[in-house]
Amino acid sequence: MKQVGNVIDLQDRNLMYLLEIMRDHDSVSRQDLSEISGLSPAGVSKLVALLIAKGVVFEDGLVSRGRGRRAIRLRINENAMYALGIRFARHYVKCGLFNVKGELISSSVQALNNATVQQTIDVIKELIGQTLQESGEVRDRIVGIGISAPGPLLTREGKIALISNSPGWRNISLVDIIQSQFGIPTLIEHDANVSVLAERWFGKGKLSQNLVYIAAGQGVGAGVLVNGSIYSGHLNVAGEIGHTTINYNGPVCDCGNRGCLEMYCSSLAFARHAKEVATSKQPPAWRATADLNIEAIFCLAKAGDKVALELVHQAGSFMGIGVVNVINSYNPDMIILGDEMAKAGEPWLEAIKGVVNERVIPELRNETTIELSELDIEPAFLGAGTLVIKRTFENLSRLRANRPVSEEDAVRL
Numbered sequence: 202m203k204q205v206g207n208v209i210d211l212q213d214r215n216l217m218y219l220l221e222i223m224r225d226h227d228s229v230s231r232q233d234l235s236e237i238s239g240l241s242p243a244g245v246s247k248l249v250a251l252l253i254a255k256g257v258v259f260e261d262g263l264v265s266r267g268r269g270r271r272a273i274r275l276r277i278n279e280n281a282m283y284a285l286g287i288r289f290a291r292h293y294v295k296c297g298l299f300n301v302k303g304e305l306i307s308s309s310v311q312a313l314n315n316a317t318v319q320q321t322i323d324v325i326k327e328l329i330g331q332t333l334q335e336s337g338e339v340r341d342r343i344v345g346i347g348i349s350a351p352g353p354l355l356t357r358e359g360k361i362a363l364i365s366n367s368p369g370w371r372n373i374s375l376v377d378i379i380q381s382q383f384g385i386p387t388l389i390e391h392d393a394n395v396s397v398l399a400e401r402w403f404g405k406g407k408l409s410q411n412l413v414y415i416a417a418g419q420g421v422g423a424g425v426l427v428n429g430s431i432y433s434g435h436l437n438v439a440g441e442i443g444h445t446t447i448n449y450n451g452p453v454c455d456c457g458n459r460g461c462l463e464m465y466c467s468s469l470a471f472a473r474h475a476k477e478v479a480t481s482k483q484p485p486a487w488r489a490t491a492d493l494n495i496e497a498i499f500c501l502a503k504a505g506d507k508v509a510l511e512l513v514h515q516a517g518s519f520m521g522i523g524v525v526n527v528i529n530s531y532n533p534d535m536i537i538l539g540d541e542m543a544k545a546g547e548p549w550l551e552a553i554k555g556v557v558n559e560r561v562i563p564e565l566r567n568e569t570t571i572e573l574s575e576l577d578i579e580p581a582f583l584g585a586g587t588l589v590i591k592r593t594f595e596n597l598s599r600l601r602a603n604r605p606v607s608e609e610d611a612v613r614l
């Protein structure tokens with residue numbers, strides 16, 4: 202039996218590999234798939250036939266292959282299946298329906314105003330119920346529910362272990378609760394981890410195998426892709442770069458460590474620094490700004506306001522120290538920065554790159570691309586849907602042929 206299992210695993214891996222190639226390249230034929238994957242033409246034909254039979258791939262016209270030769274173009278059927286994605290953030294819940302291409306079909310959001318654990322779970326259930334009800338004929342092709350949440354999480358058990366500063370969130374089996382309510386396979390993953398997945402599948406990290414996504418928001422965390430796989434660590438809390446020390450004698454952080462990165466470069470730290478500057482320097486342009494939130498200060502910086510620029514530069518320099526540590530720890534080929542602080546844009550990115558240029562050896566820094574996220578949908582939301590599609594793609598052998606993919610055979614936990 203074990204051997205059969207291994208054969209299926211190998212077939213699934215190859216199916217997934219072909220789908221990845223089709224996802225990353227717009228126009229491919231069977232021959233292209235064989236050349237890129239290294240699989241034999243006969244093997245590719247067999248696997249493609251399986252994908253077509255399952256409705257996941259279809260033939261779409263012809264592609265020119267030089268000297269008058271033409272080949273049949275293969276495409277992933279973007280409507281073969283849908284995923285329901287939940288982003289559970291500290292202050293809101295978002296729910297969306299995604300297709301295979303990561304396009305958002307519908308979405309809804311609800312704020313959490315100091316909601317209890319039960320109230321939050323009720324909000325999540327309500328949004329899912331509403332989305333399912335409104336999904337119409339697509340309902341039968343929803344293959345799973347993906348939840349992205351702040352951690353630490355016990356993903357294998359489907360539990361939220363703890364959410365700091367949120368009383369009651371300890372050892373909550375969110376996956377069981379949602380799965381038993383809706384009868385749809387449900388997955389949970391750390392928000393930074395699904396974000397790196399979203400960037401890898403649909404963002405700037407498409408061709409990257411060693412990718413780090415840094416979420417620089419109220420906290421600072423990273424999703425790390427090593428050789429194409431998410432690096433989770435022993436307890437799934439790897440990538441907590443916000444709690445690495447950049448000032449060993451600095452103030453004590455909530456985590457118990459001192460001088461943690463996020464105490465210097467999170468959006469909360471930026472707002473605090475901005476408030477201090479507003480009070481001490483009272484810059485004229487700032488006084489004229491009615492709602493002096495961090496985005497207003499980013500705008501002032503982009504417009505050339507010196508005080509605002511200096512503040513953005515300082516925040517970028519601190520973040521740069523974190524990026525240097527990430528480069529030296531993980532040796533990624535690409536780092537993508539997102540979340541609230543990334544809205545500061547180019548001046549912030551330039552400050553980060555400046556620190557990297559000063560502090561990383563040229564051989565290493567020249568081979569590391571540093572970019573701002575450009576996804577239209579926030580990665581931690583898109584990634585919740587991506588998680589489900591990815592898991593379904595990894596288990597394609599289990600799908601029955603000649604009918605739309607359904608939840609019962611798609612996502613296995």
Ligand SMILES: [Zn+2]
Nearest residue numbers: 444454456461
């Ligand atoms: Zn800390």
